[in-house]
Amino acid sequence: MVFPGELEMLVRYHHLWELKEELQTAELDEELFSELLCHGIRRDPEGSACRVLLDGKRKLSLDTRSGKRRRTALHTAALKGATGAASLLLEARATVDVLDGDCRTPLMLAAHCGSESCISLLLTRQAQVDRQDAEGRTALHWSSQQLPCLHQLLEARADVSALDLDQRSALFFAQGPGESADCAKALVEAQAEVNAADRCGQTPLFKALQARDDAKVALLLFHGAEVNQKDEFHQTPLFFAAASNQLPQCRQLLDAKAYLSHDVAGRSPVSVAKGQGHTELEKFLCMHGRKSRQQIAAKASAKAPGPAGKRPIRRTGQQTTGQQVKPGCKEVLASTLRGQPEPERKRYDLVFCDEKGIELDMDSTEYQEHLAELLKKVGWADAWSHTNVESTLGG
Known part of the structure; x- marks a missing residue:
């Protein structure tokens, strides 16, 4: 036996x-x-x-x-x-x-x-080729950091748009740390969607920033990655770059028209950098924000004033005729008294609408132009610094 x-x-x-x-x-x-x-x-x-x-x-x-x-x-x-x-x-x-x-x-x-x-x-x-495992991943997901294997599967017509159970594509996994940008480039050239968001609202650009890879970030931006995409916490890619002290990546994002927006907790990339002790990055972001506001103010002052598309400031919690205060609208400091030496600062909602009466998104350029012109009229355009905004929002 x-x-x-x-x-x-x-x-x-x-x-x-x-x-x-x-x-x-x-x-x-x-x-x-x-x-x-x-x-x-x-x-x-x-x-x-x-x-x-x-x-x-x-x-x-x-x-x-x-x-x-x-x-x-x-x-x-x-x-x-x-x-x-x-x-x-x-x-x-x-x-x-x-x-x-x-x-x-x-x-x-x-x-x-x-x-x-x-x-x-x-x-x-x-x-x-496109069989999915228990996590919804295909062979292309598993080869996303193996360039020769990736080429083999792409030649076999593997589906580059296949998503796993977390709604992540192979391009998302190709942004992992320690790998070259060649795999990501091959997927993008095979028409992979660069702005496909997962269940958390994050795109491959978020993952590339977490990997601290300049080449991958530049590749995604070149192919149209959305720099103002917000995840479930309303954080944009700029938040991730600021949190990990990535000054070059912040430059890339800002050059691609990234906004200094706020998340659900009222934090901005500036306050995130400040909280992490990244002093140089904090100064850079503040300088960029100040320069952007000056450009917006100059552009707004060059335009002829008109009543269309604007509404006055209204206090938080109050209602105007036929209107209700929009929930979650960002609150900022402003003064309604022009010319006073030390005007009382209070909390207000700033609501602007377009010509059709539709409220403008506060991150839009048109909204920022209306804001800059309003602040200039009440005499606080010069004092409207990022520090004031951050102290108001609890950043």
């Missing part, structure tokens, strides 16, 4: 002649046979032990899953890049798209480990 442990030792130590003799009398169940195949593939990726096992027990299934991850021998071969063993298993009629415990196929594992030869082999056996 042959014990399973003895067969495992023969496979591990590559005693193939003894293994061949023992297999003639050994009685194996399919799970033990699968485990022996996996041991043989790990020991010899070329498949010598695998060949002996297949010759000795051809009638046993090759799709039996074993181990903690419930993987088959073909999964192990794909994960180890064992093309020789994988070829033997496929010739012995192993299922090419067999699933492991995470609903992943051998193609996904080969893409993850960067085995070009295994991917070529599996694709020639008609492996499904």
